[in-house]
Amino acid sequence: MSNPSHEPAHEQTGHRRTAQQTGPRGPVDSSRVPRYAGPATFARLPRLDEVGGATDVAVVGVPFDTGVSYRPGARFGGNAIREASRLLRPYNPAQDASPFALAQVADAGDIAANPFDINEAVETVQAAADGILDSGARLMTLGGDHTIALPLLRAVARKHGPVALLHFDAHLDTWDTYFGAAYTHGTPFRRAAEEGLLDTSALSHVGVRGPLYGKKDLDEDERMGFGIVTSADVMRRGVDEVAQQLRERIGDRPLYVSVDIDVLDPAHAPGTGTPEAGGLTSRELLEILRGLAGCHLVSADLVEVAPAYDHAEITSVAASHTAYELTTLMCRQIAGARKA
Ligand SMILES: N=C(N)NCCCC(=O)O
Ligand SMILES: [Zn+2]
Numbered sequence: 001m002s003n004p005s006h007e008p009a010h011e012q013t014g015h016r017r018t019a020q021q022t023g024p025r026g027p028v029d030s031s032r033v034p035r036y037a038g039p040a041t042f043a044r045l046p047r048l049d050e051v052g053g054a055t056d057v058a059v060v061g062v063p064f065d066t067g068v069s070y071r072p073g074a075r076f077g078g079n080a081i082r083e084a085s086r087l088l089r090p091y092n093p094a095q096d097a098s099p100f101a102l103a104q105v106a107d108a109g110d111i112a113a114n115p116f117d118i119n120e121a122v123e124t125v126q127a128a129a130d131g132i133l134d135s136g137a138r139l140m141t142l143g144g145d146h147t148i149a150l151p152l153l154r155a156v157a158r159k160h161g162p163v164a165l166l167h168f169d170a171h172l173d174t175w176d177t178y179f180g181a182a183y184t185h186g187t188p189f190r191r192a193a194e195e196g197l198l199d200t201s202a203l204s205h206v207g208v209r210g211p212l213y214g215k216k217d218l219d220e221d222e223r224m225g226f227g228i229v230t231s232a233d234v235m236r237r238g239v240d241e242v243a244q245q246l247r248e249r250i251g252d253r254p255l256y257v258s259v260d261i262d263v264l265d266p267a268h269a270p271g272t273g274t275p276e277a278g279g280l281t282s283r284e285l286l287e288i289l290r291g292l293a294g295c296h297l298v299s300a301d302l303v304e305v306a307p308a309y310d311h312a313e314i315t316s317v318a319a320s321h322t323a324y325e326l327t328t329l330m331c332r333q334i335a336g337a338r339k340a
């Protein structure tokens with residue numbers, strides 16, 4: 001019998017064991033079970049229940065997009081990224097690591113956030129994130145709009161104290177309110193700064209570009225402590241120099257990385273809600289992330305993938321590779337800390 005889903009017996013599912021019956025349970029082996037078969041988990045990794053409910057990194061979907069100011073649809077982002085991640089392979093040559101052999105990574109399913117009540121959804125996301133972090137796992141969330149970065153940062157700061165933030169986005173997302181609403185996808189980092197969740201000596205936006213409401217947007221953002229590497233800066237200075245500057249700013253602080261997929265040029269990520277011309281290439285984004293090796297990455301999100309505007313999975317493939325680099329960073333760091 002060939003069952004391409006994720007039954008506990010890994011002999012039937014083709015889940016790779018990286019050592020003889022010990023060590024992390026890896027992805028389904030795509031040389032034994034076609035990679036397009038069965039329900040999608042991130043990178044064909046086991047579900048959380050298949051690894052006994054304990055993991056080092058929990059990949060979690062956040063199907064929520066009630067906080068958007070323009071095109072809706074990011075509620076479908078997590079599952080689109082899971083589908084596009086079927087083609088990921090277990091060895092990451094760019095970081096010379098087999099991430100899923102270094103640490104257990106499991107797909108913990110979706111957080112069931114109320115689509116009709118943003119305040120309640122924010123509480124639900126925080127409670128779910130608290131639970132996962134309390135179990136000792138790091139979070140890699142997929143999908144949702146940028147509103148969710150606030151409850152995720154609340155959970156991370158509850159565990160680690162104020163964190164360094166590296167925010168990849170076309171937008172600042174430090175605006176104050178929209179239509180009087182405090183919790184939207186344009187406001188999470190102002191709320192996080194107000195709540196003391198951020199280490200104000202290590203806050204960076206990368207990839208910012210496009211029209212603003214006024215110059216005061218930049219002044220207020222700077223007052224909150226953010227430094228900006230614009231999209232044009234990345235082009236002029238190059239990825240190695242940018243990554244080095246970011247690494248120096250972050251140091252050994254606990255780091256949260258938030259990736260809004262609209263940091264990429266619409267040519268590289270058409271499937272998003274508020275696209276802006278002149279963005280990063282996926283190659284630039286992936287290279288900057290790889291340059292963060294050694295940082296203490298405690299959790300990350302990947303938001304604003306709206307598959308209804310995508311074509312040929314351009315956006316969700318870029319997103320799946322972005323999440324793969326982020327999980328690789330976490331797994332390397334976990335394995336390194338275990339050795340030390
Ligand atoms: N976080 C994202 N993707 N966009 C924020 C844009 C807010 C605005 O409409 O001005
Ligand atoms: Zn954005």
Ligand SMILES: [Zn+2]
Pocket residue numbers: 146169171173185260304
């Ligand atoms: Zn954003």
